[in-house]
Amino acid sequence: MPNRKTYFVDVILPVPIHKAFTYRVPFELNEFIKEGVRVVVPFGRSKLQTGIITKIHENVPDYQVKYVESVLDEQPIITGKQFKLWSWMAEYYMAALGDVMNAALPSNFKLGSETKVVLHPDTEVNPDFLTDREYQIYEALQIQKELDLKEISEIVGIKTIQPIIKDLMEKRVIMTLEDVQEKYTPKTQIFIELTSEYQQEDKLKALMDAYSTDKKKSKQLDVILLLIQIGGPSQSALRSELTDKGASVSALNTLEKNGVLVAQRREVSRIELEDAKISQSKTLSESQATALKEIKDLYTEKDIVLLHGVTGSGKTEIYVELIKEQLAQGKQVLFLLPEIALTTQLIQRLRKYFGAKVGVYHSRFNQNERIEIWNALLQNDTSQFQIILGARSSVFLPFRNLGLVIVDEEHESSFKQYDPSPRYNGRDVGIVLASMFKAKVLLGSATPAVETYYNATTGKYGLVSLKERFGNLMLPEILTANIKQEKKSKTMQSDFSSFLMDAMKEALDNREQIILFQNRRGYNPVWACEVCGWNPLCKNCDVSLTYHMHNNILKCHYCSYYEPPIGTCPKCNSNRLKMIGFGTEKIEDELTILFPGVRVERLDFDTTRKKNSYERILEDFDKGAIDILVGTQMVTKGLDFDNVSLVGILDAELLLKRPDFRANERSYQLMSQVAGRAGRKNKRGKVIIQTYDPDNWVIRHVIEHDYEGLYKHELIERKNYFYPPYYKLINITLKHRNPIELDVMSFELAEMMQQKFGTRVLGPEFPIVKRIQNYYLKSIRLKIEREASQSKVKEVLQQLIDDFYTKPRNKSIRLVIDVDPL
Ligand code: ADP
Numbered sequence: 001m002p003n004r005k006t007y008f009v010d011v012i013l014p015v016p017i018h019k020a021f022t023y024r025v026p027f028e029l030n031e032f033i034k035e036g037v038r039v040v041v042p043f044g045r046s047k048l049q050t051g052i053i054t055k056i057h058e059n060v061p062d063y064q065v066k067y068v069e070s071v072l073d074e075q076p077i078i079t080g081k082q083f084k085l086w087s088w089m090a091e092y093y094m095a096a097l098g099d100v101m102n103a104a105l106p107s108n109f110k111l112g113s114e115t116k117v118v119l120h121p122d123t124e125v126n127p128d129f130l131t132d133r134e135y136q137i138y139e140a141l142q143i144q145k146e147l148d149l150k151e152i153s154e155i156v157g158i159k160t161i162q163p164i165i166k167d168l169m170e171k172r173v174i175m176t177l178e179d180v181q182e183k184y185t186p187k188t189q190i191f192i193e194l195t196s197e198y199q200q201e202d203k204l205k206a207l208m209d210a211y212s213t214d215k216k217k218s219k220q221l222d223v224i225l226l227l228i229q230i231g232g233p234s235q236s237a238l239r240s241e242l243t244d245k246g247a248s249v250s251a252l253n254t255l256e257k258n259g260v261l262v263a264q265r266r267e268v269s270r271i272e273l274e275d276a277k278i279s280q281s282k283t284l285s286e287s288q289a290t291a292l293k294e295i296k297d298l299y300t301e302k303d304i305v306l307l308h309g310v311t312g313s314g315k316t317e318i319y320v321e322l323i324k325e326q327l328a329q330g331k332q333v334l335f336l337l338p339e340i341a342l343t344t345q346l347i348q349r350l351r352k353y354f355g356a357k358v359g360v361y362h363s364r365f366n367q368n369e370r371i372e373i374w375n376a377l378l379q380n381d382t383s384q385f386q387i388i389l390g391a392r393s394s395v396f397l398p399f400r401n402l403g404l405v406i407v408d409e410e411h412e413s414s415f416k417q418y419d420p421s422p423r424y425n426g427r428d429v430g431i432v433l434a435s436m437f438k439a440k441v442l443l444g445s446a447t448p449a450v451e452t453y454y455n456a457t458t459g460k461y462g463l464v465s466l467k468e469r470f471g472n473l474m475l476p477e478i479l480t481a482n483i484k485q486e487k488k489s490k491t492m493q494s495d496f497s498s499f500l501m502d503a504m505k506e507a508l509d510n511r512e513q514i515i516l517f518q519n520r521r522g523y524n525p526v527w528a529c530e531v532c533g534w535n536p537l538c539k540n541c542d543v544s545l546t547y548h549m550h551n552n553i554l555k556c557h558y559c560s561y562y563e564p565p566i567g568t569c570p571k572c573n574s575n576r577l578k579m580i581g582f583g584t585e586k587i588e589d590e591l592t593i594l595f596p597g598v599r600v601e602r603l604d605f606d607t608t609r610k611k612n613s614y615e616r617i618l619e620d621f622d623k624g625a626i627d628i629l630v631g632t633q634m635v636t637k638g639l640d641f642d643n644v645s646l647v648g649i650l651d652a653e654l655l656l657k658r659p660d661f662r663a664n665e666r667s668y669q670l671m672s673q674v675a676g677r678a679g680r681k682n683k684r685g686k687v688i689i690q691t692y693d694p695d696n697w698v699i700r701h702v703i704e705h706d707y708e709g710l711y712k713h714e715l716i717e718r719k720n721y722f723y724p725p726y727y728k729l730i731n732i733t734l735k736h737r738n739p740i741e742l743d744v745m746s747f748e749l750a751e752m753m754q755q756k757f758g759t760r761v762l763g764p765e766f767p768i769v770k771r772i773q774n775y776y777l778k779s780i781r782l783k784i785e786r787e788a789s790q791s792k793v794k795e796v797l798q799q800l801i802d803d804f805y806t807k808p809r810n811k812s813i814r815l816v817i818d819v820d821p822l
């Protein structure tokens with residue numbers, strides 16, 4: 001006898017609308033309804049959407065509601081805590097719950113009317129295991145290649161096809177198109193094997209005989225013997241395994257050069273990586289052990305501790321000890337890192353200690369791998385993935401028993417998601433997530449965010465400092481090159497001061513490596529007319545185009561528009577078009593002219609877009625196959641190289657002069673981080689900062705490695721100008737295609753806000769870039785005292801925005817709300 005009670009469910013749908021959607025449950029589905037399961041519901045005129053049930057109730061809505069079409073899951077796919085976190089995020093970041101859900105769920109879980117499916121590229125399908133309807137879909141996809149859910153629904157002649165799609169995905173017959181297109185980055189490793197010539201036994205024997213009589217070749221002979229021992233004559237061995245077992249790197253290189261061995265890069269599955277041998281973690285140094293003890297002591301009274309440790313102080317080993325303790329108690333650990341710091345280097349370091357217990361959750365991994373981790377956590381399978389290493393989106397995983405959240409490089413701006421909504425900060429969400437589990441939090445940084453340091457020095461967080469590098473290595477020596485003077489005395493060689501040039505020559509003579517940091521990619525940011533100052537702008541955005549030499553185009557960094565460079569000025573007809581400023585590509589080009597024969601490589605957004613190229617460049621640099629690495633921010637992140645003796649920061653002003661209240665903080669962070677790459681093992685590194693103003697106070701603090709000094713100085717400015725940590729900011733950006741309408745409407749909204757918040761409202765004003773992709777922009781900023789109730793403020797603001805939108809003419813404007821902008 002089915003339960004004939006009338007139930008309603010509230011459902012989150014993946015749409016940017018700030019309200020709950022209520023549906024009626026048909027009786028026959030009553031027993032399948034649960035919180036946290038997915039349902040298919042009608043939405044709009046003819047669409048079907050997949051949403052998640054958040055509440056089951058019997059409150060009859062006062063409007064006509066539609067019926068739930070079907071239920072997709074037997075068990076909830078999200079936990080109660082996840083839903084709580086989503087709700088917190090929606091409220092705190094003023095985002096729609098549907099947007100939060102969209103960010104949180106792997107795309108496989110989202111089956112909407114727009115979803116397109118294709119055949120799974122690598123499974124053999126046995127039609128015997130398919131139902132008739134499934135087979136119909138399978139057959140149709142063989143002809144049509146891709147179909148959306150509506151088309152599929154027409155093919156099989158039923159409306160609710162999501163459950164069938166879900167089954168087909170589970171049987172690995174189909175995949176969503178999104179998943180297939182997602183850039184899937186297979187892991188690769190270098191294998192070494194004998195060239196085909198020496199795979200012939202007689203040739204190999206002759207060679208070995210010759211080598212065994214030549215003393216100079218004994219190391220090379222050792223390598224060959226080791227290779228045969230590991231893999232046999234026709235097999236290959238991992239290059240890293242050879243070197244781990246004592247093969248000489250130079251002997252390996254020579255053998256490659258002489259055509260005895262070849263190196264090949266091959267894909268390896270993640271499983272093989274997980275097979276890496278487990279080894280003991282390192283014994284902590286005295287100061288590391290003290291820091292660890294201080295952290296643990298602080299945890300008796302505080303939930304959050306900041307570990308302020310200089311670069312190379314060995315923070316990771318301290319994290320490892322804390323992780324071990326959590327594992328021993330059967331708890332989970334979330335280790336958050338900025339995307340870019342998630343290198344193979346670090347992953348392997350942790351896998352070495354924890355093996356398959358480490359799960360990596362990463363946007364560069366494909367959906368199947370992400371779903372694998374999601375499901376393992378959801379099913380509370382503690383045999384694997386007890387430690388999640390991931391970028392900001394890993395806060396969305398279904399943790400069950402979280403004991404510790406580590407946020408390394410907590411100051412990093414890439415923890416913040418800009419677009420799309422929710423515009424959240426992974427560090428801050430990580431803290432909230434931890435509090436839901438009463439878990440501890442460790443924030444780690446050599447250059448903490450000003451807000452974090454404020455919290456740590458005012459008692460909200462505990463503070464532990466680690467002031468020396470591991471092994472008592474010296475912090476690098478930081479010097480300045482005075483560009484102004486060198487320009488006057490004409491000692492500059494293109495963009496390099498003589499001071500930096502001399503240091504580079506010395507380093508290259510010593511066969512040491514160099515890192516050059518320039519926070520701008522492309523060849524020349526601006527291509528301008530020398531006579532009248534005209535410069536080409538993007539057609540869609542209000543920004544200058546950047547010259548990219550390798551493909552000879554002028555490109556917009558905001559919308560990817562590009563055009564060929566122009567030789568003649570359209571305004572004054574002169575052909576003297578000049579370049580202003582300089583980017584990474586131009587530096588790379590100049591270096592090859594100034595230092596012929598020197599191997600230069602560039603690490604920036606453009607060179608790392610291809611699969612694996614980021615890791616490949618770093619690996620080559622690590623191997624010594626690159627002499628000078630030129631790069632943007634990417635070179636500043638936790639890389640650990642032994643042979644870098646010199647770091648050059650090419651244009652300090654480019655950082656310092658940014659029109660942004662965080663310019664000083666960011667400049668300090670970037671300069672210190674990149675400086676930290678110099679001189680790790682056997683030699684004190686040298687850093688040269690090129691600047692017009694060597695007395696600048698931020699630079700002085702970088703030179704003295706004086707974070708506290710910088711912090712104190714900066715805090716005064718923040719207080720005087722009403723910025724964080726004393727004030728919390730909310731940015732509202734208004735977008736419209738028509739600049740006049742935009743003007744009127746943004747003025748109206750600002751006025752409404754002023755009535756409530758008074759002088760805490762700034763603007764409307766033009767942001768730095770006034771137009772992006774043909775939308776004109778205006779921004780309004782709200783500055784609220786730290787002590788005020790933020791949730792009350794947001795409630796008032798939301799009400800105000802809702803009122804604003806009740807006017808029909810205002811409906812054409814787009815609003816972007818950014819809480820805690822960086
Ligand atoms: P941080 O993250 O603080 O910049 P790392 O954790 O990367 O520093 O450590 C810097 C270097 O010192 C690494 O090469 C690491 O392997 C080494 N190291 C740190 N602690 C120890 C230890 N206790 N024993 C041996 N080597 C260590």
Ligand code: ZN
Nearest residue numbers: 529532569572
């Ligand atoms: Zn001109």
Ligand code: ZN
Nearest residue numbers: 538541556559
């Ligand atoms: Zn553009």
